[in-house]
Amino acid sequence: MTDLTALFTDLVRLETRLYNVIDARLKAEHDLPLGQFEFLRFVAAHGTTRVYDLAREMAITVGATSKAVDRLESAGRVRRTANPDDRRSSLVELTPAGADVLAAATPTVEAELQAWVGSAPALEQLATSLSMLRRRAELDHRTDRHHSSNTGS
Template sequence: MTDATTLFTDLVRTETRLYNRIDARLRAGHDMPLGSLEFLRIIGGRPVCRVYDIAHEVDITVGATSKAVDRLVARGWCERRANPDDRRSSLLLLTPAGEQALAAALPTFAAAVTELGAALPRQTLDQLADGLHQWRQHLEE
């Protein structure tokens, strides 16, 4: 049986290495950091999206999220529009360039995730995915 400290260390180190490898592939192939892809996926996957929604989804501060969105806006991948229901916030929308960048990067992302996941037997990967999903749900409650 694995102790909690070993589990924590393995989980964090694995996440860091997975993130860095996928990030390197996206940067090399699309000049896009993985963090930008994640934000584009969130924005593009919602009918209405605010900075707060992204911050809540990835569990980072609104300030850090806003700065990251500013980088997407500067790249021409996203725009901020006035929120008609709340003048304190803005709505985020992908631009056509953002939609194209997202569509181009998603196959690279999927291939990298699939390739890195192939290091484990299918049954182990399925069990890991199920366990992490349950654990994440618990932590998000």
């Protein structure tokens, strides 16, 4: 039987080490922190997105997301415009400079991941399993199905 606590520890430590290595390399080679790279990837994949959608994807608060978008906007990598359908929100889209840095940084990230993780037949199964677990965790979080503070008293 799998030791779930050990699995959790391995996942967290691997994620931390990978994140730190990739973040350092992106900063050195592209002046782009990994967190900003992740934002740029999401915006590029969606064309235009709301700050709220970025926050949900990154699993951080809207306030933290808004500050991150401010930094990307200051760097000229995204543009924020008023949402014509909802005055309370804004829309975020890549600028040409954002698209350029994303295009330059993507092979760097992929090369670093290849060096660390490599490729193996089991990797595809791991990717599928992690994706499924992430979706389940996100669904559980949104529907508050996880352990609540209700004790029945």
